[in-house]
Amino acid sequence: MTTGRIAIVGASAAGLTAAETLRRGGWDGRISLIGDEPHEPYDRPPLSKQVLAGKWEPERTGLRAADALDLRLGTTATGLDVANRRVLLGDEALDCDGVIIATGVAARTLPGEARGAHVLRGLDDALALRAELANPGRRLVIVGAGVLGVEVAAVARELGHEVVVVAPEAAPMERAVGTEAGDLLAEAHRAHGVQLRLGEFVDGLLDDEGQVRGVRLTDGSEITGDAVLIAIGCTPAVEWLRDGPLDLADGIGCDSYCAAAPGIYAAGDVARWHHPVLGRPVRIEHRMNATEQGMAAARNLLAELDQERFGSRQEFTPVSYFWSDQYRFKIQAYGDLAAADQVQLRVLDKTDPGAPKAAALYRRGDSAFGALSIGIPPKQARSLRAAVATPQPWEQALSALDELAD
């Protein structure tokens, strides 16, 4: 039986793109787009950059929605009947031809609560931290040295605050880019006056009658501050699916078409799918992936529903991309930087440690799977993408680094 409805759970970049792709692909039935936040759909990367810095007002982060949507804001999905393709919204049940799950991730946090302790995932989080940083001369402790933690460190330094970053890793962004490039970023942040406390473990928040006053480390020592940002990663938002049959080991397990079950697809931060080129399951929390996977999931769902009308399903094989803006330099990465056997980093200019210029290639087996640029004009850095778009033999890929150095 056809219901004439596709439900998309999650109204951020991946869900919104899926909705737009369904419409553009020719789906003329209903599209119910369900978002648990009360805000109109918005974009997240500016939250830790332009919004936090006070350069953009929240409205500027708005994303376009597709036409003629049944948009349900402030609505939380409470369950999914996978076999019957039925989305539960509390007392309401939506019968669907297909479902796309794009519920994203939620920020991990430390035990305890205190005024002045922040996470940064949604718009309201960003505005709360921005209000904190509007008071001059604060001392901000950032727990976590991932992309988010160090982006906020850069913004807070540029606003004139004292910043301490504490993390167990040996280098900033180590998990994203490896130790070699991470060391270069450590130097850049130190040159800008960030205090890095690497290789140290946070045990919990220090608070004084409900007001945060820093963090306690596992060795018992303390780092004091007026505000704390907890940036220790995210957890896939899958609790509402717990009672069902889906594989929820790390996000929602999907096949190479982004399908979690017949008629049920997943996209964006929450989706772990089998990447046929990389030959392993991946879950990617990058903005670009939200868009690309939203498109792929929507197209494949349509193809499954009506192959004659919408064509065949295609495996999802993206060249992953992420960028980060810190101080005056941009970081861009293409492909798969994780699980590299070897990293070849080439520093192109080190005269200003606060604005490094470097490029790196990431090897797994005999091929280059990932590429990174730091402080290189984006158009120039695009040549690195070609070296990893179809993984090239390592020696051949290295010539892309030579060309950048010339």
Added chain:
Amino acid sequence: MKITIDEDRCCGAGQCVLEAPDVFDQRAEDGVVVVLDAAPPAELHEASRAAEQLCPTAAIEITE
């Protein structure tokens, strides 16, 4: 078809250039998108729309 861009939003990802190289380019110094053809011919419409949709910062807007 008319293409407009918001330079402030652009992050220099270059996805638009990969998708529609006859319509988009990047500024050499900072990678910000440059529109080569703000009213592209019909055969470039599909690629232009794909570029609009793929842009990770929604910096490209297409109106009919």
